[in-house]
Amino acid sequence: xxxxxxxxxxxxxxxxxxxxxxxxxxxxxxxxxxxxxxxxxxxxxxxxxxxxxxxxxxxxxxxxxxxxxxxxxxxxxxxxxxxxxxxxxxxxxxxxxxxxxxxxxxxxxxxxxxxxxxxxxxxxxxxxxxxxxxxxxxxxxxxxxxxxxxxxx
Numbered sequence: 598x599x600x601x602x603x604x605x606x607x608x609x610x611x612x613x614x615x616x617x618x619x620x621x622x623x624x625x626x627x628x629x630x631x632x633x634x635x636x637x638x639x640x641x642x643x644x645x646x647x648x649x650x651x652x653x654x655x656x657x658x659x660x661x662x663x664x665x666x667x668x669x670x671x672x673x674x675x676x677x678x679x680x681x682x683x684x685x686x687x688x689x690x691x692x693x694x695x696x697x698x699x700x701x702x703x704x705x706x707x708x709x710x711x712x713x714x715x716x717x718x719x720x721x722x723x724x725x726x727x728x729x730x731x732x733x734x735x736x737x738x739x740x741x742x743x744x745x746x747x748x749x750x
Contacts, residue, residue, distance in 0.1 A: 622656050643681035650674050669706040671696040676732045677740045689728040
């Protein structure tokens with residue numbers, strides 16, 4: 598094999614290794630979900646959802662930016678955890694921090710999620726110029742159903 602063939606071959610092997618690593622991480626996360634049960638079922642709590650977010654961050658930290666979590670799902674998970682806590686709604690700044698994504702990325706994802714009817718943004722009455730972000734009831738129900746079904750896999 599000549600030198601000019603080694604570069605592309607290594608690149609293809611690297612891509613295959615990244616895909617394999619992503620599948621291994623997904624399998625490990627699925628196994629972790631199966632083991633985190635309460636009477637045979639995973640308790641869908643804010644703490645559980647926050648552990649999903651932490652696992653997604655860990656994947657990116659350990660395996661590199663090529664396997665970074667999709668920010669739209671990170672945003673939805675952060676909003677769902679806040680929804681489960683029944684605490685104050687998230688400001689855009691708090692959501693950006695919780696989703697561990699750049700503000701411009703979160704803002705772009707919010708526009709798409711809002712267009713799909715999954716999130717609602719309103720002015721922050723406490724600050725006057727900030728933004729409050731909430732899941733819609735439909736989104737909360739859909740995420741709950743997804744997580745409930747996923748724990749059975």
